[in-house]
Amino acid sequence: MRKVSRSVPAPKDLGLVDVIGVPEGATVELDLRLESVMEGVLVTGTAHAPVTGECVRCLEPVERELDAEFQEMFSYPDADTRTARKDEAGDDAEDEDAFELEDDLFDLEPVLRDAVVLALPSQPVCREDCEGLCSECGVRLADDPDHHHEVTDIRWAALKDLNKDFGTDQGADENQEK
Ligand SMILES: [Zn+2]
Ligand SMILES: [Zn+2]
Numbered sequence: 622m623r624k625v626s627r628s629v630p631a632p633k634d635l636g637l638v639d640v641i642g643v644p645e646g647a648t649v650e651l652d653l654r655l656e657s658v659m660e661g662v663l664v665t666g667t668a669h670a671p672v673t674g675e676c677v678r679c680l681e682p683v684e685r686e687l688d689a690e691f692q693e694m695f696s697y698p699d700a701d702t703r704t705a706r707k708d709e710a711g712d713d714a715e716d717e718d719a720f721e722l723e724d725d726l727f728d729l730e731p732v733l734r735d736a737v738v739l740a741l742p743s744q745p746v747c748r749e750d751c752e753g754l755c756s757e758c759g760v761r762l763a764d765d766p767d768h769h770h771e772v773t774d775i776r777w778a779a780l781k782d783l784n785k786d787f788g789t790d791q792g793a794d795e796n797q798e799k
Contacts, residue, residue: 622654624653625655626650629651630648631648631670636672636741637674640741641742648671649668649670651729652667661694661721661722662695664691664692666690667690668688668733670687672741677746678751678754679761679762689737690736691735695722696719697721
């Protein structure tokens with residue numbers, strides 16, 4: 622068993638595209654435990670990385686730190702093992718998902734991608750109680766909590782104008798009297 626720690630730059634599109642993810646090139650800290658087992662190497666680890674995205678309610682930037690956990694078996698590219706597996710599973714489906722060691726190396730990227738996507742919120746919010754944007758004018762309600770509009774029922778809108786005209790006329794009359 623070996624433990625290794627690595628800091629690697631994030632690959633492109635690590636996360637949910639256009640929603641939230643690890644910025645390309647940001648440092649991903651990996652803590653890995655590599656265990657030699659009969660059929661290959663069992664990799665258990667955690668990834669720590671910054672994520673950025675947009676609040677789905679108010680579109681403000683969201684910044685988080687992400688911890689993703691993963692475990693994956695990387696098998697020796699051994700024909701016997703593959704056949705045995707195929708017989709057990711009864712179809713090829715499992716084989717396609719299986720990871721293999723290549724010249725004593727393993728490619729962690731697809732495993733990291735899956736783990737990061739699973740650990741990310743699919744509906745990120747800037748804060749749990751984010752009220753989003755005003756449906757009338759689009760202002761962010763968290764910035765302006767007392768914000769409100771005079772909501773005029775369309776059926777009263779005409780009367781409101783009448784009122785205004787009346788007020789103006791009255792004012793004009795008063796002026797004339799003076
Ligand atoms: Zn928000
Ligand atoms: Zn508004």
